[in-house]
Amino acid sequence: xxxxxxxxxxxxxxxxxxxGLLRWLTTTNHKEIGTLYLVFSLTMFFVGGxxxxxxxxxxxxxxxxxxxxxxxxxxxxxxxxxxxxGAVMPAFVGLANWLIPMMIGxxxxxxxxxxxxxxxxxxxxxxxxxxxxxxxxxxxxxxWTLYPPLSLQTGAAFPFVIxxxxxxxxxxxxxxxxxxxxILNLRAPGMTLMRMPLxxxxxxxxxxxxxxxxPVLAGAVTMLLTDKYFGTSFFNAAGGxxxxxxxxxxxFFGHPEVYIMILxxxxxxxxxxPTFARKPLFGYASMxxxxxxxxxxxxxxxxxxxxxxxxxxxxxxxxxxxxxLIAVPTGVKVFNWMATMWRGxxxxxxxxxxxxxxxxxFTIGGFSGLMLAIAPADFQYQDTYFVVAHFHYVLxxxxxxxxxxxxxxxxxxxxxxxxDEKLGRLHFWCSAIGVNVLFFPQHFLGLAGMPxxxxxxxxxxxxxxMISSIGAFxxxxxxxxxxxxxxxxxxxxxxxxxxxxxxxxGLEWTLPSPAPLHTxxxxxxxxxxxxxx
Amino acid sequence: xxxxxxxxMSDDDLRARQRRGVRRTLLVLVLLVLAFYLGFIWLAAxx
Ligand code: HEM
Ligand SMILES: [Cu+2]
Numbered sequence: 001x002x003x004x005x006x007x008x009x010x011x012x013x014x015x016x017x018x019x020g021l022l023r024w025l026t027t028t029n030h031k032e033i034g035t036l037y038l039v040f041s042l043t044m045f046f047v048g049g050x051x052x053x054x055x056x057x058x059x060x061x062x063x064x065x066x067x068x069x070x071x072x073x074x075x076x077x078x079x080x081x082x083x084x085x086g087a088v089m090p091a092f093v094g095l096a097n098w099l100i101p102m103m104i105g106x107x108x109x110x111x112x113x114x115x116x117x118x119x120x121x122x123x124x125x126x127x128x129x130x131x132x133x134x135x136x137x138x139x140x141x142x143x144w145t146l147y148p149p150l151s152l153q154t155g156a157a158f159p160f161v162i163x164x165x166x167x168x169x170x171x172x173x174x175x176x177x178x179x180x181x182x183i184l185n186l187r188a189p190g191m192t193l194m195r196m197p198l199x200x201x202x203x204x205x206x207x208x209x210x211x212x213x214x215p216v217l218a219g220a221v222t223m224l225l226t227d228k229y230f231g232t233s234f235f236n237a238a239g240g241x242x243x244x245x246x247x248x249x250x251x252f253f254g255h256p257e258v259y260i261m262i263l264x265x266x267x268x269x270x271x272x273x274p275t276f277a278r279k280p281l282f283g284y285a286s287m288x289x290x291x292x293x294x295x296x297x298x299x300x301x302x303x304x305x306x307x308x309x310x311x312x313x314x315x316x317x318x319x320x321x322x323x324x325l326i327a328v329p330t331g332v333k334v335f336n337w338m339a340t341m342w343r344g345x346x347x348x349x350x351x352x353x354x355x356x357x358x359x360x361x362f363t364i365g366g367f368s369g370l371m372l373a374i375a376p377a378d379f380q381y382q383d384t385y386f387v388v389a390h391f392h393y394v395l396x397x398x399x400x401x402x403x404x405x406x407x408x409x410x411x412x413x414x415x416x417x418x419x420d421e422k423l424g425r426l427h428f429w430c431s432a433i434g435v436n437v438l439f440f441p442q443h444f445l446g447l448a449g450m451p452x453x454x455x456x457x458x459x460x461x462x463x464x465x466m467i468s469s470i471g472a473f474x475x476x477x478x479x480x481x482x483x484x485x486x487x488x489x490x491x492x493x494x495x496x497x498x499x500x501x502x503x504x505x506g507l508e509w510t511l512p513s514p515a516p517l518h519t520x521x522x523x524x525x526x527x528x529x530x531x532x533x
Numbered sequence: 534x535x536x537x538x539x540x541x542m543s544d545d546d547l548r549a550r551q552r553r554g555v556r557r558t559l560l561v562l563v564l565l566v567l568a569f570y571l572g573f574i575w576l577a578a579x580x
Contacts, residue, residue: 110555177562185554189539189547211562215570223577234577242580249573522544 025120028112029517030097035414036119037094038407042483044086044126045400049476051079056438056472058455059465072455073141074133080144084261085168086126088395091403092264093118093175096203098414100179102508102515103197105188105524110181118174125167132157132164143453145250146221148235148243152228162225169214176210179203188507190526194288197506198281201288202267205295209256209263212299217253220246244309251302259298262362262394263291265402266333269355271506272409273337276352277344278503283336290329290336297326307378316375323373327366334363349501350424354405357397357432365393368443383453386446392439396475397432404431404482411489412496416514419489423481430478437471 018026027033054075058066067075097115101108109115132139137155140146154161183204187196196204224246226232233239235246266287274281281287303311303319311319337359346352368390372378381387404427411419441464446452450461457465499509507526511519539547 110551111559173566177559177566180562181555181558184558185551189542211565212569215566216573219570219573219577223574245577245580249577252573523547 026116028108028116030101030109030112030115031414031515031517033109033115033119034094034097034099037090037097037122040119040122041087041091041094041403042486044082044090045479046483047130048079048082048087049479051075051082053472053476055079056469059457060469061466062457062459062462064456067455069455070138070141073143073453074139076453077140077143078130078133081129081140081165082126083395084144084257085165085172086122088261088399088403089172090122092203092206092261093172095199095264095268095403095406095410096175096179099410099508100182100200100203101186102511102519103200103506104183104186104191105507105520105526106182106186107518107521109178110186111178114174115178118171118178121167121171121174125164125171128160128167129164132160135160145247145254146224147250148224148227148246151224158228159225162221165221166218169218172210173214176207176214179207180211183207188520188523188526190528194285195526195528197267198270198284198287198291199264199267202263202270202291205291206260206263209260209295209298213253213256213260216249217257220249220253223249244306247306247309248302251305252299254305255302256295256298258391258394259294261399263295265358265362265399266291268402268406268409269337269358270333272351272355272405273340273359274505275409275501275503276349276355277341277346279340279344280505281336282339282342283332286332287336290332293329294326297322297329301326304373304375304378307375308382320373320375324370327370330366334359334366349408350419350421350428351405351409353425353428353432354401354408357428358401358405361397361401361432361435362394365390365395365398368393381446383451384446385442385450385452388452389439389442389446392442396439397435401431407482407486409501410508411486412500413508413511413513413515415490415493416496417489417493418496418500419485419493423485423488427478427481427485430481431475434471434475434478438468438475439471441465441468441471 017023024032024036027036054067055072058064058072097109100106129139135156137157139157140151140154140161142150142154152158183196183200193201223232223234227234227236227241233241235241235243237243270281270287301319301323303315304323307316307319341356348356368386372381372387372390408419408424411417445461445464445468448461450457450465496513498512500513501509507520507524508515510524539550542550
């Protein structure tokens with residue numbers, strides 16, 4: 001049966017722990033698995049980033065210069081799959097592994113062996129996915145949304161892509177089960193739900209989203225597979241099926257998925273802002289309820305991705321208003337962050353810089369989302385660069401900045417060293433400027449009618465595309481600074497105290513830095529005044 | 534509150550209680566996952 005943390009943790013004999021590669025292959029320790037996830041995510045971030053730079057290099061000028069159009073299409077498809085499933089999601093799972101047990105006073109994750117398995121599926125899934133680029137007919141090229149009938153035209157790669165997606169799904173579902181089982185069962189006595197740090201809360205809700213929608217994605221791609229190879233006609237109009245049904249099923253997964261990538265980010269920002277504003281988080285309970293409402297609403301708005309497929313008017317209206325409703329709890333969060341900073345004694349160390357930039361730039365993405373939610377307007381915007389600008393604002397200075405903020409914030413706890421603050425700030429400013437130069441002009445391109453997912457474009461779009469590509473290379477290259485800061489911090493640096501940030505609260509800061517391999521073997525005493533950071 | 538009851542428990546009782554809880558959560562969640570996976574395929578097959 002299942003092995004829980006407490007069964008193996010106290011009996012764990014460190015002297016017999018294997019060394020070297022075998023140690024990483026067999027580890028069941030939440031901190032080591034957290035590190036594995038984070039390293040994997042960073043690797044995929046650079047792989048996906050390279051693909052993005054190939055895209056932006058081709059789009060630097062009109063005309064076809066660098067890659068074949070078909071390869072370009074493989075790059076847009078793979079870039080999205082790698083970034084979503086390989087970079088952003090594993091980064092959050094890595095942070096969950098490192099932080100949740102320390103934040104709730106648990107000795108480890110609830111299901112440590114399953115935890116090991118969840119991680120080790122990922123490198124295989126992505127090796128498989130990336131290897132399809134070298135197969136007959138190339139990798140998938142019909143977009144990450146895999147719409148049939150186009151996606152069914154994929155060559156030899158198709159079944160491998162489907163298998164890779166199933167593997168990623170199994171990994172995330174197991175990760176989500178572990179998070180829920182840990183939070184619901186392993187909290188230290190006295191750590192009531194409403195005393196949990198917001199990062200833990202947002203992850204609990206995210207994990208439920210994962211449980212509900214990853215199986216739906218798996219179902220959708222299973223049906224693609226049977227349509228292609230086993231004679232079913234789920235999405236084949238000639239056989240009585242309906243290709244639009246795929247879109248409904250895909251976006252029933254797809255919209256909650258975008259919240260899976262942003263709710264943990266909300267949690268991180270809600271930990272960091274109070275620390276550097278030296279004030280408790282404004283409206284803790286309303287943050288919890290807002291997160292829960294966003295999660296609930298995310299299940300009834302999928303149709304906003306399909307305004308142009310020809311839905312009944314009632315459908316258009318329902319999805320339009322439901323989508324606009326999400327602005328309410330999202331607004332609650334933004335106002336709470338601002339109220340937390342209001343009259344705080346703020347300082348701007350690197351984690352705070354990224355967190356403040358998150359609040360400003362994520363909100364820009366929220367506003368363009370609201371514009372897209374207006375059904376009649378979306379008939380104009382759909383499938384243009386305006387959509388690309390929207391989701392990159394919420395995902396890059398949103399989700400990715402939060403991951404970077406978290407890395408700077410907890411790196412001293414993980415490594416026992418302070419990172420180089422000067423380099424951190426340099427990384428921040430290059431990234432913040434780069435990301436805006438990269439994505440802001442894409443709003444104008446979209447409004448002027450430039451379609452997404454094309455390797456060539458009309459001459460009138462040349463100027464903004466050139467600016468966007470320059471921004472892309474600035475942003476991409478500044479991530480090398482990030483890599484350098486992280487490596488430098490792992491290898492040495494000024495020793496970090498247990499609590500390097502004077503305004504920080506929470507159980508993880510009561511542990512020494514670096515946090516020892518095994519912590520909270522006996523549950524800590526919870527001091528209510530220290531609760532929820 | 535049930536959560537407060539754990540404050541006065543012995544360590545062994547606490548561990549046993551957690552072990553039971555984890556097993557129950559695992560079972561419920563695995564069933565949920567299967568229900569969503571098979572449920573959606575079944576729904577799609579209805580039309
Ligand atoms: C503030 C609330 C938000 C609203 C009102 C909103 C609205 C929309 C709408 C209407 C579309 C469809 C546009 C089209 O295809 O014509 C869209 C696309 C998208 N949104 Fe949002 N959005 C919001 C937040 C987010 C967040 C937080 C994320 C991710 C972290 C996100 C990620 C995406 C992605 C990835 C797409 C494009 C999917 C694709 O077609 O490939 N959005 N959004
Ligand atoms: Cu959506």
